[in-house]
Amino acid sequence: MIKLAIDLGSSVTKIFKIGSGIVLAEPSCVAVASGTGTVKAIGEEAKLLIGKTAEYTTIVFPVFEANIVDAEMAAVMLGYFLKKIGVSRSKAKKTEVLFSVPCGAEDELLQKYARLADACGLGGFRFVETPFLAALGQNISLNEADPVFVVDIGGGNTNIAAFSLDGIIVGIGLNIGxxxxxxxxxxxxxxxxxxxxxxxxxxxxxxxxxxxxxxxxxxxxxxxxxxxxxxxxxxxxxxxxxxxxVKAFADKVIQYMLLVVAKLPAEVSASVYRNGIFLSGGTARMIGLDDYISRAMQMDVNLADEPQMAVILGGGRAVGNDDILDAITIDC
Ligand SMILES: Nc1ncnc2c1ncn2[C@@H]1O[C@H](COP(=O)(O)OP(=O)(O)OP(=O)(O)O)[C@@H](O)[C@H]1O
Ligand SMILES: [Mg+2]
CATH class of the missing domain: 3.90.640.10 (ATPase, substrate binding domain, subdomain 4)
Structure with missing residues (x-):
C-alpha cells in the first residue's frame, strides 16, 4: 500500500509520501487552450505562463479559496502530479490518501474531494482539518488536556482554530489569503x-x-x-x-482571531495564552507578520520553522501514526 498526504492548496499543491517525505510542491494551476480545452501545461510550467499567454490560452486554478471550483481540471492536475511522483493509474488503486481540508469543511466540499479521489482512481481516502495538521507539522504534541491555538494563512484560505486532540473547540476557515x-x-x-x-x-x-x-x-x-x-x-x-x-490584510486576520479568542471558554483561554499562537502557511513568511500579530493579540507567536510546509509535514506525520490518525480523521 502506498500512503500519501495531499494538501491541495489554493496556490500550491503539496504531496508527502511515507518513506520519502515531501515529494511534490507545485503551483495548483493548469494552462488550457480556450477553444479546444486541450491542456497545455500543468503546475510549475503553467505558472510560468500566467499573464504571458495569448488570448487563446487560459490559466485555470481548479482550487480557488480552498474550494474545488473546477472538478475536471482538479482531476487532470492531481492525476498529473500523482504520475509525476510515480503513482501511475494502476498504482493509484493501491494508494491511500489523507486530504487536508479547511477547518469546518462542509459535506459538499468533502463530496467534491470524494469524487476527485474517484476520478484519480485512488484506493482509499480520508479527511483531516488543516489546523490539526499544521500543529503536527510544528511538532506540537497534541493531547486532550492542553488546547492549542493555530493560525494557518495560505494563498486563498485562512484557518484559525483552538483545539485539542479531542476536537476543534472554536475554529473557522476563511476564504481569504x-x-x-x-x-x-x-x-x-x-x-x-x-x-x-x-x-x-x-x-x-x-x-x-x-x-x-x-x-x-x-x-x-x-x-x-x-x-x-x-x-x-x-x-x-x-x-x-x-x-x-499588507497591513489591511493582517488587520483583517487579527479581527477574526479576536473573534475566535472571545468565544473560548476561560480554561481554554488560559491554556492558549500559556502556549502562545502557532503561526504557519505561506503568508506567514511575510516579514514582521509574527511580531505584528503578537503585538495586536498581546500573546506570544511561534512562527513555524517551515511555515509553508507545516500542513503537509503534519500530514506526513499523521499518515504514519494510526492512533493520531483515528483521533483526528473527520467521520464521514
Ligand atoms: N516570503 C513570502 N512573503 C509573503 N507571502 C508569501 C511568501 N512566500 C509565499 N507567500 C505566499 O504564500 C501563499 C501560498 O501559501 P500556501 O502554500 O500555504 O497556500 P496554499 O496551501 O496553496 O493555499 P490555501 O491553504 O490558502 O488553500 C501565496 O499567496 C504566496 O504568495
Ligand atoms: Mg494551505
Whole structure:
C-alpha cells in the first residue's frame, strides 16, 4: 500500500509520501487552450505562463479559496502530479490518501474531494482539518488536556482554530489569503503610479519587499503598462508603498482571531495564552507578520520553522501514526 498526504492548496499543491517525505510542491494551476480545452501545461510550467499567454490560452486554478471550483481540471492536475511522483493509474488503486481540508469543511466540499479521489482512481481516502495538521507539522504534541491555538494563512484560505486532540473547540476557515494582498497591490500600484502590473509581479513584490515593519524600506523595480499611454514603464516600489495593502490584510486576520479568542471558554483561554499562537502557511513568511500579530493579540507567536510546509509535514506525520490518525480523521 502506498500512503500519501495531499494538501491541495489554493496556490500550491503539496504531496508527502511515507518513506520519502515531501515529494511534490507545485503551483495548483493548469494552462488550457480556450477553444479546444486541450491542456497545455500543468503546475510549475503553467505558472510560468500566467499573464504571458495569448488570448487563446487560459490559466485555470481548479482550487480557488480552498474550494474545488473546477472538478475536471482538479482531476487532470492531481492525476498529473500523482504520475509525476510515480503513482501511475494502476498504482493509484493501491494508494491511500489523507486530504487536508479547511477547518469546518462542509459535506459538499468533502463530496467534491470524494469524487476527485474517484476520478484519480485512488484506493482509499480520508479527511483531516488543516489546523490539526499544521500543529503536527510544528511538532506540537497534541493531547486532550492542553488546547492549542493555530493560525494557518495560505494563498486563498485562512484557518484559525483552538483545539485539542479531542476536537476543534472554536475554529473557522476563511476564504481569504495571500492572494488578496496580491490583488490589493495591483489596485494600489494602479492608483498611486498609474501603472498596471500583472499578478506574477505583484506576488513577487509582496514576497520581496512586503513587510509589516512600518519603517522597512526595501525596494524593487517593477515593469508594467502605463495606464494612460499604454506604453511599458518601470518604477521602483518600496516596502512603504505597499505597506497599506499588507497591513489591511493582517488587520483583517487579527479581527477574526479576536473573534475566535472571545468565544473560548476561560480554561481554554488560559491554556492558549500559556502556549502562545502557532503561526504557519505561506503568508506567514511575510516579514514582521509574527511580531505584528503578537503585538495586536498581546500573546506570544511561534512562527513555524517551515511555515509553508507545516500542513503537509503534519500530514506526513499523521499518515504514519494510526492512533493520531483515528483521533483526528473527520467521520464521514
Ligand atoms: N516570503 C513570502 N512573503 C509573503 N507571502 C508569501 C511568501 N512566500 C509565499 N507567500 C505566499 O504564500 C501563499 C501560498 O501559501 P500556501 O502554500 O500555504 O497556500 P496554499 O496551501 O496553496 O493555499 P490555501 O491553504 O490558502 O488553500 C501565496 O499567496 C504566496 O504568495
Ligand atoms: Mg494551505
Amino acid at each position: 495571500g492572494g488578496n494582498i496580491d490583488s490589493h497591490i495591483i489596485d494600489h500600484i494602479a492608483a498611486s503610479f498609474n501603472l498596471k502590473i500583472g499578478l506574477q509581479t505583484s506576488e513577487k513584490l509582496k514576497c520581496t519587499v512586503g513587510s509589516l515593519y512600518a519603517n522597512d524600506n526595501e525596494s524593487m523595480v517593477v515593469n508594467g503598462r502605463d495606464i494612460t499611454t499604454g506604453r511599458p514603464r518601470a518604477v521602483a516600489v518600496s516596502s512603504s508603498d505597499i505597506y497599506p495593502c
